[in-house]
Amino acid sequence: MSSVLKRIKIVADREGMSVSAFEATIGASKGVFTRALANGTDIQSKWLISLVEKYPQYSSEWLLKGEGDMLRPISIANEEEEKYLTPELEGIHNTIIYTLKQVVASQNVTIKSQEKTIVSLERLLSSLEQEIKSLRNK
Structure with a gap:
């Protein structure tokens, strides 16, 4: 071969x-x-x-x-140039991405919980406003 x-x-x-x-x-x-x-x-x-x-x-x-590195080095000299990651940096980037995805998922759970709380509080507020209104009209 x-x-x-x-x-x-x-x-x-x-x-x-x-x-x-x-x-x-x-x-x-x-x-x-x-x-x-x-x-x-x-x-x-x-x-x-x-x-x-x-x-x-x-x-x-x-x-x-078969000479030199398998991957081309990252170039940060020119923003238009394509950037390539070494296996080590790729691993770090993947870890960061995974962690950020976990944070986003956690925040989404918090947001959904807060949305439910807001809906409950709005209902309670509306109910109290109706009760006050009916008490004033008596």
Whole structure:
């Protein structure tokens, strides 16, 4: 198996999909990578170009030559540039997102409870206003 194909398999695994599903995401016919992996044959360069275009967070130098980091570094120099997370930062971001979702869910429960309390208080207020009104009219 070629080293490039091994790295393609790593990318597919990291993206959480089978090689067949990964082929589909870059527009390759079913079996382009799986046959090459099974037979130890090369793939056309157009599939590598498509992979790099579809998944720009992966370093093309790493993909082609196995050199450098797998992921491109985060660039904060220019706001228009795309930003990519290292696995460590991605884990931190996922933890923050999970925590914030829990806070939002908790706040939604509080809001629903407060809405019920408000409705009950409005009913009580209306009832008391009616009672006062009827007492004044006697």
